Amino acid sequence: MADLRSNFVGIKSPNPFWLASAPPTDKEYNIRRAFEAGWGGVVWKTLGEDPPVVNVSSRYGSLDYNGTRMIGLNNIELISDRPLATNIAEIKDVKRDYPDRAVVVSLMVPCVEESWKAILPIVEETGADGIELNFGCPHGMSERNMGAAVGQVPEYVEMVTRWCKQNTRMPVIVKLTPNITNILMPAKAALRGGADAVSLINTIQSVIGVDLDQMVPMPVVGGKGTHGGYCGPAVKPIALRMIGDIARDPELGGIPISGIGGISTWRDAAEFLAMGSSTLQVCTAAMHYGFRIVEDMIDGLSAWMDEKGYATLADVTGRAIPNFVPWNQLNLKFKTIANIDQDACVKCGLCYIACEDTSHQSISKSLVGNERRYEIIEEECVGCNLCAHVCPIDNCITMQPQPVDGMLTWPEHPNNPNRVVEPVS
Amino acid sequence: MTRTPDIASGRLNDTALAVNFSDAHPPLTKEQAVVEADRxxxxxxxxxxxxxxxxxxxxxxxxxxxxxxxxxxxxxxxxxxxxxxxxxxxxxxxxxxxxxxxxxxxxxxxxxxxxxxxxxxxxxxxxxGGQPFTRAPETGRRIAVVGAGPAGLACAHRLAMHGHDVVLLDMHDHAGGLNEYGVAAYKLAGDFAQQEVAFLMEIGGITFKGDQKLGRDFSLSDLRRDYDAVFLGMGLAGVRALGIEGEALEGVQDAVAFIEDVRSRDKKTVPVGRRVVVIGGGNTAVDAAVQARRLGAEEVTLVYRRGHEQMSATPVEREWAQTNDVTVRLWSSPVRIVEEDGALAGVEFSRGAATGDGRATYDAQDTFIVPADMVLKAVGQLFVADPVSGDSILIEGGRIVVDGSYRTTMEGVYAGGDCTVGEDLTVAAVRDGRDAAEAMHLALCAAPVSGVPA
Structure with a gap:
């Protein structure tokens, strides 16, 4: 059996699955249910200064696609709207009762040192395992110069991180906002400030949709809408890329990463680990199906690791990073060609029309007797994969890598006016 | 003493009849429809x-x-x-x-x-509500459509769309044809056929004249004289006879007439036997058998000369008959209607054996009797050519011959639907009517308007 125990910058948990700082981690009641369900840890929903913020009614908007609910979710909820003392008392009780689980506390106070100095000892006193600095919330709090308003300015990230490191013994995780152009900038700032780890991604600024009857962006609050933070399965590709960028950057020196962004299954979890994460934070999937989803995540990840011969999480973390390269390092001599399994083909024509209308006209259509037949014109196929993606039948269209004759990247390519190496004759 | 067959109306109460003749397959909810559409x-x-x-x-x-x-x-x-x-x-x-x-x-x-x-x-x-199509400017052309069934209705609508004036003639009081009179009530539950006719008529330019029978109230030459073109879509007005002893007995009825009764009368007043035998293997036979059951017949037996494979009723229809407790007997050919004390008592069939090519040989000595109070004949419908037999309309194999543009051999006369060669399907009749209308429109546009100098 694979060992799923995690030790993340000194924060221990029986498995890498933590609930992200969000509505599911707002109260003791929810968190006890989560721990009973098997979650390895939680990041308590962000605490701020008293008096607590006030949240609006009507908070979430959903992106549904082709009959599937909530492939993306956006929210306009702010940080915890309960008094600090209430949260603190509950954190203390929970940590006492679940000493083996990770209890990290998310924090967001104004960008002045006194505010941070004031809250840190209060949190430390609960016995919490660490803190996560919420530099990511992209709505509401950012209008008050907190959250993403800090995360978008690397100097502020560094400054606040340093204040925290100087004023607490707890490990400091800096949660990064994706609402920037280069994730390396705030990540490096966090490292300079002394961060023990980074977590990402926070939610993405979004308008989830428009109510066309009321002509108001959703979710609608009394006839008006505002932008929110986008999360859920649809953001996973954005998260994987940003995590990978950090994980492969030599200057960041392998800073530990807690991966967040649309993780819904054990397979997503494995991918986040492979791209450099050590722990995994989940929110939308739990909000969609309840805490029980962690059971299959644990089972599935463990079974997959056994199958692949990975004994510990560390064996998986960053495993794909050596193969995550800039485009310039891709071999231009590599070629893959689509192949249609005629026995599996249901003759829906989706591959044909996709290739014909939008790609390289490399699928032919003919009638053999009364039967439609779609075939790859191999000389025309550029190996783009589109047909394989649109085909509704598993393993009907497969991509067949062709024998490769050597290596040729763009920097060496004769077509490159700025080539650095003469082509091999 | 003369025995009376047990045929009666009102075997079931109103509630049971309402349930039995409601929608056989209720509509999808919006949610179900979207889930299905997404597949x-x-x-x-x-x-x-x-x-x-x-x-x-x-x-x-x-x-x-x-x-x-x-x-x-x-x-x-x-x-x-x-x-x-x-x-x-x-x-x-x-x-x-x-x-x-x-x-x-x-x-x-x-x-x-x-x-x-x-x-x-x-x-x-x-x-x-609302008609999604609008009429083109009026062309001044007048066209007669004979038969207000699916073919005639589709033809009339398309002609009206193109701006022609259409007179739609039918021997029944209501338009709709088989949809109104010839299909099981639970397939077109409620008043759907009439609602659909009303919807179609909203296009404008179509005048319906009921109780107008070709050959009785008007002739084809009348129509040719009075209209710019004619479409014949009168379907199959005749039924095939069994040609056996006892067919004239009371209680022996055409299934088509029985179905029309069920469709056009209050269900409570439609007489049905306690034991019903339906002879035939098509959808009409199934419609008659199941509706007889649903009117309250206790035993309904559908008897067909050949096997499942040869039945023209689709597998779904056959299953429908079976789930409605209709007993299906195959490979049996009717020999005579059995009479007892001057009244219908049953049907005698000879047992057949499949010859392997879908046909059968029947043993005249090996027979059995299915007791019945009512017999419904559903052994095929026929095109009745008499009303047009005096005209120069070519008829072959019992159906009107048309070319690829739905033209008959008589100039200016088109035809489509069941009265012509081809599949006897509602949807095929609709195609015929629509495409004939397009062909008529093209031909009329090329010709000068009658009464107006070219």
Whole structure:
């Protein structure tokens, strides 16, 4: 059996699955249910200064696609709207009762040192395992110069991180906002400030949709809408890329990463680990199906690791990073060609029309007797994969890598006016 | 003493009758329709569309349901098939569009429920009212359409759309043809056939004249004289006889007449036997048998000369008969209607043996009797040529001959639907009427308007 125990910058948990700082981690009641369900840890929903913020009614908007609910979710909820003392008392009780689980506390106070100095000892006193600095919330709090308003300015990230490191013994995780152009900038700032780890991604600024009857962006609050933070399965590709960028950057020196962004299954979890994460934070999937989803995540990840011969999480973390390269390092001599399994083909024509209308006209259509037949014109196929993606039948269209004759990247390519190496004759 | 067969009306109370003759297949809810629509692959050059005699762009209308574009979805159906609402209910989709659905070839099977989705979209149009099509400017042409069944209605609508004036003649009081008089009540529950006719007529330019029979009230030459063109879509007015002893006994009836009775009368007043024998193997036989059961007949036996494979009733229809407790007996040929004390007592059949090529040989000595109070004959319908026999209309194999443009051999006279050669399907009749209208329109546009100098 694979060992799923995690030790993340000194924060221990029986498995890498933590609930992200969000509505599911707002109260003791929810968190006890989560721990009973098997979650390895939680990041308590962000605490701020008293008096607590006030949240609006009507908070979430959903992106549904082709009959599937909530492939993306956006929210306009702010940080915890309960008094600090209430949260603190509950954190203390929970940590006492679940000493083996990770209890990290998310924090967001104004960008002045006194505010941070004031809250840190209060949190430390609960016995919490660490803190996560919420530099990511992209709505509401950012209008008050907190959250993403800090995360978008690397100097502020560094400054606040340093204040925290100087004023607490707890490990400091800096949660990064994706609402920037280069994730390396705030990540490096966090490292300079002394961060023990980074977590990402926070939610993405979004308008989830428009109510066309009321002509108001959703979710609608009394006839008006505002932008929110986008999360859920649809953001996973954005998260994987940003995590990978950090994980492969030599200057960041392998800073530990807690991966967040649309993780819904054990397979997503494995991918986040492979791209450099050590722990995994989940929110939308739990909000969609309840805490029980962690059971299959644990089972599935463990079974997959056994199958692949990975004994510990560390064996998986960053495993794909050596193969995550800039485009310039891709071999231009590599070629893959689509192949249609005629026995599996249901003759829906989706591959044909996709290739014909939008790609390289490399699928032919003919009638053999009364039967439609779609075939790859191999000389025309550029190996783009589109047909394989649109085909509704598993393993009907497969991509067949062709024998490769050597290596040729763009920097060496004769077509490159700025080539650095003469082509091999 | 003369015995009286046990034939009576009102065997069931109003509540039971209401249940028995309500929608056999209730409509999809909006949620069910969207889930089903989302399953559709949106095939390119889709096999379902190819299989539809009217060529409805099925993936397009299904996508409209999936995206909530109900108006566009309904229009997509209706522009190919103005009777899309009744076709959604009566089409044997399992041998047409749904048979060709690519989902059949996946392991899990289950084609998209195209018929049910088509009903969903056309019901939306009916519920929201309005005619999605407008008439072209009036052309001054007048066209007579004989027969207000699916072929005649589709023809009339398309002609009216092109701006022609149409007079629609039918021997019945109401338009609708088989949809109104010839299909089981639970397939077109409520008043759907009439609602659909009313919807179709909203296009304008169509005048319906009921109780008008070709050969009795007017002749084809009258029509040729008074109109610019004529469309014949009078269907099959005759029924085939058994040609056996006892056929004239009281209680022996054509299934077509029985179905018409069920459709046009209060169900409580339609007489039905306690024990009913239906002879035949088509959808008419099944419609008659199941409706007899649902009127309260205790035992209904459907007897067919040959086997399941040869029945023209589709597998879905056969299953429907069976789940309605109709006993199906195969390979049995009627020999005589049994008379006892001057009254109908049953039907004697000779047992047959399959010869392996779908035919059978029957042993005249080996017979059995199925007791019956009522016998419904459903052994085929015939085109009655008499009303046009004096005209120069070529008839072959008992049907009117038409060319690729639906022209008969008489100039200016077109024909389509069951009275011509081809599949006897509602949806095929609609295609015929529509395409004949297009052909007539083209021909009329090329000719000068009558009475107006060219």
């Amino acid at each position: 559709c692959f949106f095939c390119y050059d889709a096999p379902c569309t190819e299989a539809c005699p009217t060529g409805i762009d099925i993936p397009k209308f299904i996508r409209g349901i999936a995206t909530g574009n109900m108006r566009g979805s309904a229009r997509t159906i209706l522009e190919s098939n103005i009777l899309g609402g009744s076709c959604a209910r009566v089409c044997p989709t399992e041998i047409l569009c749904e048979e060709k659905c690519v989902h059949n070839t996946r392991e899990e099977g289950h084609p998209i429920r195209i018929g049910a989705l088509q009903r969903h979209a056309t019901d939306w149009q009916m519920d929201h």
